[in-house]
Amino acid sequence: xxxxxxxxxxxxxxxxxxxxxxxxxxxxxxxxxxxxxxxxxxxxxxxxxxxxxxxxxxxxxxxxxxxxxxxxxxxxxxxxxxxxxxxxxxxxxxxxxxxxxxxxxxxxxxxxxxxxxxxxxxxxxxxxxxxxxxxxxxxxxxxxxxxxxxxxxxxxxxxxxxxxxxxxxxxxxxxxxxxxxxxxxxxxxxxxxxxxxxxxxxxxxxxxxxxxxxxxxxxxxxxxxxxxxxxxxxxxxxxxxxxxxxxxxxxxxxxxxxxxxxxxxxxxxxxxxxxxxxxxxxxxxxxxxxxxxxxxxxxxxxxxxxxxxxxxxxxxxxxxxxxxxxxxxxxxxxxxxxxxxxxxxxxxxxxxxxxxxxxxxxxxxxxxxxxxxxxxxxxxxxxxxxxxxxxxxxxxxxxxxxxxxxxxxxxxxxxxxxxxxxxxxxxxxxxxxxxxxxxxxxxxxxxxxxxxxxxxxxxxxxxxxxxxxxxxxxxxxxxxxxxxxxxxxxxxxxxxxxxxxxxxx
RNA sequence: GGGUUGGUAGCUCAAUGGUAGAGCAUCUUACUUUUAAUGAGAGGGUUCCGGGUUCGAGUCCCGGCCGGCCCA
Numbered sequence: 001x002x003x004x005x006x007x008x009x010x011x012x013x014x015x016x017x018x019x020x021x022x023x024x025x026x027x028x029x030x031x032x033x034x035x036x037x038x039x040x041x042x043x044x045x046x047x048x049x050x051x052x053x054x055x056x057x058x059x060x061x062x063x064x065x066x067x068x069x070x071x072x073x074x075x076x077x078x079x080x081x082x083x084x085x086x087x088x089x090x091x092x093x094x095x096x097x098x099x100x101x102x103x104x105x106x107x108x109x110x111x112x113x114x115x116x117x118x119x120x121x122x123x124x125x126x127x128x129x130x131x132x133x134x135x136x137x138x139x140x141x142x143x144x145x146x147x148x149x150x151x152x153x154x155x156x157x158x159x160x161x162x163x164x165x166x167x168x169x170x171x172x173x174x175x176x177x178x179x180x181x182x183x184x185x186x187x188x189x190x191x192x193x194x195x196x197x198x199x200x201x202x203x204x205x206x207x208x209x210x211x212x213x214x215x216x217x218x219x220x221x222x223x224x225x226x227x228x229x230x231x232x233x234x235x236x237x238x239x240x241x242x243x244x245x246x247x248x249x250x251x252x253x254x255x256x257x258x259x260x261x262x263x264x265x266x267x268x269x270x271x272x273x274x275x276x277x278x279x280x281x282x283x284x285x286x287x288x289x290x291x292x293x294x295x296x297x298x299x300x301x302x303x304x305x306x307x308x309x310x311x312x313x314x315x316x317x318x319x320x321x322x323x324x325x326x327x328x329x330x331x332x333x334x335x336x337x338x339x340x341x342x343x344x345x346x347x348x349x350x351x352x353x354x355x356x357x358x359x360x361x362x363x364x365x366x367x368x369x370x371x372x373x374x375x376x377x378x379x380x381x382x383x384x385x386x387x388x389x390x391x392x393x394x395x396x397x398x399x400x401x402x403x404x405x406x407x408x409x410x411x412x413x414x415x416x417x418x419x420x421x422x423x424x425x426x427x428x429x430x431x432x433x434x435x436x437x438x439x440x441x442x443x444x445x446x447x448x449x450x451x452x453x454x455x456x457x458x459x460x461x462x463x464x465x466x467x468x469x470x471x472x473x474x475x476x477x478x479x480x481x482x483x484x485x486x487x488x489x490x491x492x493x494x495x496x497x498x499x500x501x502x503x504x505x
Numbered sequence: 506g507g508g509u510u511g512g513u514a515g516c517u518c519a520a521u522g523g524u525a526g527a528g529c530a531u532c533u534u535a536c537u538u539u540u541a542a543u544g545a546g547a548g549g550g551u552u553c554c555g556g557g558u559u560c561g562a563g564u565c566c567c568g569g570c571c572g573g574c575c576c577a
Binding site: 012014015064066067068069070071072073075084086088089090105106119120121123125139140141142143144145158159160161162163164165167168176266268269490500501503 | 506512515516517518528529530531532535536537538539540541542543570571572573574575576577
């Protein structure tokens with residue numbers, strides 16, 4: 001059995017020896033397949049009055065051990081919380097008690113049964129009768145210690161702080177850092193609330209292809225891959241839009257998808273190369289209906305997470321209860337950059353504006369692109385409370401209906417909160433001739449070297465040519481919404497396994 | 506991609522260019538209601554990797570690897 005304690009495996013030799021000893025004594029922890037849990041930790045605490053003296057069984061990780069002579073106190077933590085165990089040598093026998101002293105470690109997974117009682121110090125506990133080690137932890141887990149200082153201040157010693165290890169080894173982070181766990185669970189709650197809201201409003205959840213011959217519906221560079229059997233290049237989707245609209249054309253009047261999309265771009269505290277997008281489409285609805293949908297859905301999600309319609313992000317109070325502000329993009333630029341809409345009518349004038357403001361003019365071949373740039377630079381940081389920015393330029397909105405009476409602008413909005421863009425909506429183009437012209441304009445940009453310009457999608461156009469009802473659509477980033485609603489410093493804190501450069505070796 | 510900052514014991518962190526330390530964790534031991542248990546003792550290091558400067562490098566220089574933050 002000495003090979004089990006061998007060096008060089010990266011495993012703790014002391015723990016390997018303990019495992020070897022347990023196996024030799026016929027108590028191999030890894031031999032167990034299941035364990036009947038009758039009560040979780042939180043339930044035992046919550047229902048103590050009824051359970052006092054009753055026999056329960058529970059399972060979890062050992063998170064603290066305090067042996068005191070011939071008695072031992074341990075804490076196990078399960079998915080609901082922590083419960084204390086109490087064991088006496090004269091009751092459990094020498095073998096088991098010596099296991100507690102010599103063969104168990106923090107992080108081991110334990111199943112116990114015993115009766116519920118309260119210690120002299122008042123802590124609700126399980127008085128151990130039976131004890132089964134269900135798995136041995138062969139690497140030390142960095143459990144910290146929480147305690148109160150003399151002044152009553154809550155402190156934390158040790159633990160896991162290294163961000164690289166928290167993201168790379170999320171299993172450990174989840175076990176050790178309560179706040180990581182809570183925040184990630186909060187994200188799941190957000191997704192569930194989103195589904196609740198859409199389901200109860202008669203939207204049908206669908207699934208559309210991730211592998212696509214052509215990646216459209218957004219301005220972004222796709223990931224490329226290759227299908228061997230068809231011997232063809234495929235793209236990973238960058239949005240959900242065009243397939244969901246095909247379903248609208250197909251007579252599914254209210255559809256949505258919550259799905260992973262992939263954009264081959266930089267990474268930051270706001271960007272992960274794969275992220276979760278929610279898109280929803282409603283036939284016979286317009287932009288204003290989408291605003292109502294977003295307001296209602298955001299409030300519903302906030303209530304599900306926080307129990308109220310306001311919350312704080314990085315110290316700023318954000319209130320979703322009042323009707324969301326509406327601000328045309330050009331009006332925002334006038335207010336925040338001091339640039340009049342008339343100065344943004346031709347490329348020449350718009351370039352002059354950039355020069356006046358000390359901004360570079362190269363790589364800005366369209367007035368629409370310049371308007372969006374000015375908006376991002378001057379208006380966006382001011383948008384703390386929820387705000388709909390409306391009337392985006394047609395040049396940067398190849399899938400949105402034009403404004404009646406002003407073909408340079410579109411029936412489109414973006415929703416902003418806490419200075420971040422959280423979603424994008426249009427009254428969708430349903431005129432296939434208009435749509436073909438927009439794609440053609442994008443193709444010109446693409447030919448000019450803009451890798452993010454929208455490709456000509458003949459298959460989608462053909463579908464639209466059969467007739468598409470007037471439709472409102474909204475798409476929003478789930479991760480970004482989670483960042484803001486859970487007050488996270490980085491997108492990596494709301495994604496279970498964020499992308500990191502692979503470890504070598 | 507650029508700037509900046511970091512990588513030291515299992516974890517959290519120290520260490521003027523001069524013997525690599527502490528707390529928690531670990532091991533031994535005492536202790537029959539503890540809870541940051543406590544007392545006594547012990548072990549634990551490729552200072553991210555590779556070069557260079559120096560009598561001497563965790564520390565300074567160059568290159569690389571992997572992160573954080575800011576910017577594009």
